[in-house]
Amino acid sequence: MYTTEKERLKNSERFTVEDLRLIMKILRSDEGCPWDREQSHETIVSSLIEETYETVEAIEKKNADMLCEELGDVLLQVVFHTQMEEETGVFGFDDVVNGICRKMIVRHPHVFGSVCAKDSKTILENWDAIKAKTKNTETLYDKLSSIAVTLPALQRCQKIVHKILKEKALPEISEADGMTENEVSLGKKLLDATLECEKAGVDAETVLRRYCGAITETIGKDSDKASE
Numbered sequence: 001m002y003t004t005e006k007e008r009l010k011n012s013e014r015f016t017v018e019d020l021r022l023i024m025k026i027l028r029s030d031e032g033c034p035w036d037r038e039q040s041h042e043t044i045v046s047s048l049i050e051e052t053y054e055t056v057e058a059i060e061k062k063n064a065d066m067l068c069e070e071l072g073d074v075l076l077q078v079v080f081h082t083q084m085e086e087e088t089g090v091f092g093f094d095d096v097v098n099g100i101c102r103k104m105i106v107r108h109p110h111v112f113g114s115v116c117a118k119d120s121k122t123i124l125e126n127w128d129a130i131k132a133k134t135k136n137t138e139t140l141y142d143k144l145s146s147i148a149v150t151l152p153a154l155q156r157c158q159k160i161v162h163k164i165l166k167e168k169a170l171p172e173i174s175e176a177d178g179m180t181e182n183e184v185s186l187g188k189k190l191l192d193a194t195l196e197c198e199k200a201g202v203d204a205e206t207v208l209r210r211y212c213g214a215i216t217e218t219i220g221k222d223s224d225k226a227s228e
Contacts, residue, residue, distance in 0.1 A: 002026050020075070021093055024083045041081055048077040060210075106130060140167050155205040157194045165198070 005022060012019065027036040051073040058066035079093065086092045107130050110117035117123045137143045140163065147159045164170055170191075176184055197204035 002029065002031050006031075017075075020079055021083070024076075024079045025086075028083055028087065036080075039080070039084075041084060044077070044080060048074075048081070051077055106134070140164065152205055154190070154194060154208060155203075157191060158198055158204045161191070161195055161198050170195070 006026065009015075009019060009023060024036075027033045029037075051070060055067065055070040055074055058070045078096070082091075082093045082096055105112045107127050109115035109126065109130070110123060115126065117126055132138055132143065135146060137146050143163050144160055147156055147163075149156070151159070161170065173184060173188065175181075176187075179187070194204045197207060
């Protein structure tokens with residue numbers, strides 16, 4: 001069924017997004033790869049997370065070649081997940097593209113509409129207002145609940161802090177179901193550190209990641225000196 005397409009792809013020197021979609025379709029077919037056919041959203045979700053973090057690493061290293069490769073890996077994950085849904089008839093790649101295009105147009109009324117927004121602050125305020133309206137997250141609780149629980153804890157914490165501080169002061173937590181007194185105390189300390197980052201306008205997750213990297217590099221240098 002895919003003999004001609006396989007030959008064309010094998011001999012191609014340059015590929016398109018449509019070629020990538022076709023490759024994934026072939027891999028998931030009876031003529032493709034048994035491993036790819038066996039996968040589900042759940043079995044490859046860790047790959048999506050891993051590829052995303054490797055893309056972040058490429059950005060922080062300012063490595064353009066690495067970034068190009070990692071963005072390709074992320075795109076592959078998008079195509080992989082989409083192909084699974086195309087097979088069930090729930091939605092397809094064009095639906096994914098259509099959805100994000102509509103979202104970008106709706107959330108940029110200062111570009112595609114008549115709304116006036118001369119600075120980034122106003123643009124972000126409009127973005128949040130439109131997002132809240134389209135996702136029916138009008139209350140603070142709704143907004144906090146919409147933050148993905150699967151985010152790294154530090155990143156999720158800062159997002160929660162950011163949204164709360166826009167409307168009220170942070171609540172004091174003296175006890176929590178399922179948490180020991182020591183856990184509550186340590187949680188507050190981590191929250192306070194995140195709050196300090198938020199007030200300073202820096203990303204807590206990035207700061208800690210870079211600091212951990214600095215520790216690793218310092219130990220590496222110390223090891224090199226010791227071996228001289």
